[in-house]
Amino acid sequence: MRMGLSLTEASGPDALDRLREQIAGAAADGFDSAWMANIFGLDALTALAVAGREVPGIELGTAVVPTYPRHAATLAQQALTVQAALDGRLALGIGLSHQMVIENMFGYSFDKPARHMREYLEILLPLLREGRASFTGETMKAELAMSGPREHETPVLLAALAPRMLHLAGAVADGTILWMTGPDTIESHIVPKLTAAASDAGRPAPRVVCTLPICVTDDPDGARERTSATLTIYGQLPSYRAMLDMEGAAGPGDVALVGDEEQVARQIDHLAEIGVTDFVAACVGDRDEIARTRELLRSRLAN
Numbered sequence: 001m002r003m004g005l006s007l008t009e010a011s012g013p014d015a016l017d018r019l020r021e022q023i024a025g026a027a028a029d030g031f032d033s034a035w036m037a038n039i040f041g042l043d044a045l046t047a048l049a050v051a052g053r054e055v056p057g058i059e060l061g062t063a064v065v066p067t068y069p070r071h072a073a074t075l076a077q078q079a080l081t082v083q084a085a086l087d088g089r090l091a092l093g094i095g096l097s098h099q100m101v102i103e104n105m106f107g108y109s110f111d112k113p114a115r116h117m118r119e120y121l122e123i124l125l126p127l128l129r130e131g132r133a134s135f136t137g138e139t140m141k142a143e144l145a146m147s148g149p150r151e152h153e154t155p156v157l158l159a160a161l162a163p164r165m166l167h168l169a170g171a172v173a174d175g176t177i178l179w180m181t182g183p184d185t186i187e188s189h190i191v192p193k194l195t196a197a198a199s200d201a202g203r204p205a206p207r208v209v210c211t212l213p214i215c216v217t218d219d220p221d222g223a224r225e226r227t228s229a230t231l232t233i234y235g236q237l238p239s240y241r242a243m244l245d246m247e248g249a250a251g252p253g254d255v256a257l258v259g260d261e262e263q264v265a266r267q268i269d270h271l272a273e274i275g276v277t278d279f280v281a282a283c284v285g286d287r288d289e290i291a292r293t294r295e296l297l298r299s300r301l302a303n
Helices: 015-029 044-052 073-087 113-129 163-171 182-202 220-230 238-247 260-275 287-301
Strands: 002-006 033-036 059-062 090-096 133-138 141-145 156-157 175-179 207-216 257-259 278-283
Touching: 002 015, 002 207, 002 287, 015 033, 015 044, 015 220, 015 287, 033 044, 033 278, 044 059, 044 073, 073 113, 073 133, 073 141, 090 113, 113 133, 113 141, 113 156, 113 163, 156 163, 163 175, 163 182, 175 182, 182 207, 182 238, 182 260, 207 220, 207 260, 207 287, 220 257, 220 287, 257 260, 260 278, 278 287
Parallel strands: 002 033, 002 278, 033 059, 059 090, 090 156, 156 175, 175 207, 207 257, 207 278
Antiparallel strands: 133 141
C-alpha cells in the first residue's frame, strides 16, 4: 500500500510558498504522494503546478476538482498543462461536489449527478488519452481535438461512493478517491463494487485511494470528539452521511485512525488488508499529536 499526505489549505500572500514547503516536507519524509483539496481557496491544479514543479519525485493529486464549474474539455486542457509542468506526476481526482454547492452557490442543476459524470467522462477521458473527443449527450457535447502535450498518462480518480459512481470509477476511470469512508464500508461496499466493475470491463485493477483523519494520541476519546467537532460538516453532507451510516459511525471522529503508535499502525495495516491501494493521511490533533503522527508515518515509510 502506498502512503500519501493530505496537504492543509494555505491562504494569504505566501500561500504558494507554504504549499511548496508542505510538498517538500512530504517528499523528504518519503511519502509517495501529496493531495490537495479544491474548495474555495487556491485552485488546486494551478497551485500544484506552481509549487509542485519545484519538488521532484513525489506524485501530486487533486482531492478533488469539482466537475460542474468546468467543461470537461476545459479541465482536460488544464490537466494536460499541469501534467507537462509536473513531468508526469499528476493524479487527477475529480468529483461531483455537493448539491448545496452546485445548486445554491454556482446555480447549476444537480439533477441526475451520475448521468452528468458519465457524460463528463465521455469527453474528459478521450481528450486526456487520445487528444480528441466526439460526443453528444443529454447535457454535454464536445467536438474538438487538443494539441497539448500527452507524453504522460493522466490517471483519473473519481470521488465515488454510490453504486453507479463506483461502476464508473472502475469501468472507465482509474479508481476512486475516498473521504469519510470507514474500513468496514470500504471492505463490504467500495472494493467489491469497484473491482467487479473494472474486471467486467477488462480494465486494470483500480486504485482505491483512502483519505482519513489520523491522530497518534494518549487521549483517543478526546481526539475523536475534537475531530467530529472540527469536521462536523462532513457528518451532515448527504453523500458522506450515507457512508458514515453504513459504517455505523455517529460522526467523522468515529472513522478516524486514532490511538497510540501500535494501535494506529494496526489500523493502517488493516486498510491494506481490505484492498486500499493508497492511504492518504489527514493529520489532526494538537502540535504534539501531529508530531507523533508524522513520526509514526515516517517510521513506516522508512521500512
